Amino acid sequence: MLFSDVLLPALLETLYMVIVSTMFTVILGFIAAVGLIITGPKGLKPNALIYKSLNLVVNILRSFPFIILMISIFPLTKLITGTTIGTNAAIVPLTLGAAPFAARIIESAFLEVDYGIIEAAKSFGAKNYQIILNVMLKEAMPSIVLGITLTIINIIGYSAMAGTIGGGGLGDVAVKYGYYRFQSDVMIYTVIILIAIVQIIQALGNLLYSKMIK
Template identity: 80%
Template structure:
């Protein structure tokens, strides 16, 4: 049963989570940087950009994932060509997790000592140099912890995606564990998810400790 059902489901889950994480971090980083530099005390203050980004992120974060997933079915079909399967699940997973990642990265960047930023500006550093060479470098340990939390959130989202045909371990848990009353499959699925989360959390904590030394 593990080889025929659980292993393919685990592979699908890893695939969904990995690809979704990449897109989530790209969107999250762009949004976070946009918020930080366009804020009233940012490098390029812009009220319109700041309020627009802030509003969009807050709106997306207010949606429970399962509702968000269903509500963007048309967009999912447009991007992935279908609304079921692992590739289709990547779209709502990304839109569901990106706002969370944006806030995490924004918080990490805002924690950077403003004196360091001022020092960089005083020696003529350009905006992109301050963002990537100063702020991102200083905030990286906190970002690592935030990314760890984001990945764990995406794993949880991927399990929910399985309830509406998203594939992966959540799909197996519903089809076999719930509809066919195979309690052992449900238990195995939960154990696998717990193990995956523990591995990711431990890896994130280890990387964080190495970075702060």
């Protein structure tokens, strides 16, 4: 009864938040990383103003503790979702909190690509978008997979924190039952489920990485 009535719905809410947030996070993170790579000092099309502006935005968002970020963007969350509580509302701060992290990871993966390969692609007349999609993305994909795995795990942790202020999911259950009602068994079950999810995600990420580098 405890699992079917309390833990299972909370687990499904957490998975929903994590999956949707991850999709938006990867999209925004990839766009930001590409912008940083293209406009960087050694980029395909250097532009100091755009690079510094984008770099500043990423650094500012990364510097916010998630719980403070979530509260500070309540107006934006309400504008987008019409509410500041619930799983849909939690997706907004989850995405904004994780996207800068994903951007830095993807940027680092791109920077690891051998510059000689990029120069060779340029010599064959490849356009910038072709270099990014067909050369850099292909070479950096294993590292990006590991980075996205870490990002998902971060989002899982963020989703638990989101539950403390009405975001729903396992974090909400842990607070309501484990903290306010002193039901330590619910807290223990919640922790076990979160650990299991993280272990599964990490194992899948490692497996995919191993297959890609062979």
